[in-house]
Amino acid sequence: MKLHGYFRSAAAYRVRIALNLKRLSAEHLPHHLRKGEQTAPDYLAINPQGLVPALEDDTGAALTQSLAIIEWLDETHPDPPLLPSDPLRRAKVRAFALAVACDIHPVQNLRVLARLRQLGLPEDKVTEWAAWANREGLAACEILVAGEPGPFCFGAAPTLADLCLVPQLANARRFGVDVSAYPRLLTAEAAAAKMKAFADAAPDRQPDAE
């Protein structure tokens, strides 16, 4: 398999964790987002959205969108599972993941922040925008897992929720968010940090890290 990514992309980071948890190896192909490499014609032929990640499977089929890729990995390589077996519990885990992947991440990604700069927004206001998206979203996520058993978001083992949480907390800190307001989320992050699958997926461990 080939994973098209970028060391700092939170969405690619999710997929790296999933591959590691499943003990699957992939060739990592970095695309430098700040240099616009994700809009090169060769890459657009793989992902028409011009976003990372994209995963090419062993037949050359291209998969896009991190959550679709992770669901596919979970369906084709079910051990260890990244979703509970009970439908209602699956819905809770997916809702948490989507709260991050829909309502935080795309509102503060490179594409949107670049657009805000084009509109003439000064850099401090751009950062405040990104911090706002993280604060508002993470505050809701803290409540979504408030009554859940730990130490991970939804119990004793990591799920899709933790795969979305850990990269997002890294983003939040980068934008100056005081994450101490989310103690339950930090408990999950601390549990994840002890696992090699999460540690090896961190941005600063990637070959294209700056």
Next chain:
Amino acid sequence: MKLHGYFRSAAAYRVRIALNLKRLSAEHLPHHLRKGEQTAPDYLAINPQGLVPALEDDTGAALTQSLAIIEWLDETHPDPPLLPSDPLRRAKVRAFALAVACDIHPVQNLRVLARLRQLGLPEDKVTEWAAWANREGLAACEILVAGEPGPFCFGAAPTLADLCLVPQLANARRFGVDVSAYPRLLTAEAAAAKMKAFADAAPDRQPDAE
């Protein structure tokens, strides 16, 4: 079941279509988003994100995030299926749905547009922002289904992809986007329009329509 929604919410619209396709009835509880009713304490206890939709099942359990709700409906009421059975095909359908639900919709929803107004952006620039998010996303979606059999996004029957597409095209038109640039998407929309499940879910058919 109880569906918390709003006639004009594209995310609630997706769930209405799913319920209709599954021939499931739900009590519709509207929350007027422009009046801020989604941030009332009673509703935040159901959905800490303060967004619609939320679905309460027959036991009173609350589900949030439209795609998580639809996956739950598909797992608990599999007929008709909203995802193909082959894992790679499922990934393609989910990627399309997520391209809409992550990269178009949250970038142009009420919450983000309100934030842009707070930053002092004039109304014509706010509309142009929303149109940009729709144009860029729908152009990629058009390519994602270019080689797929029709008339729906992924074949002869509607899937999760169509449930996301139809409400998004309605938004795109509202923001002045020339949707004739996406003929393959319009083919899928036309096929959907012939189905009562889609027609009955339209915003102007809801009890809270203005």
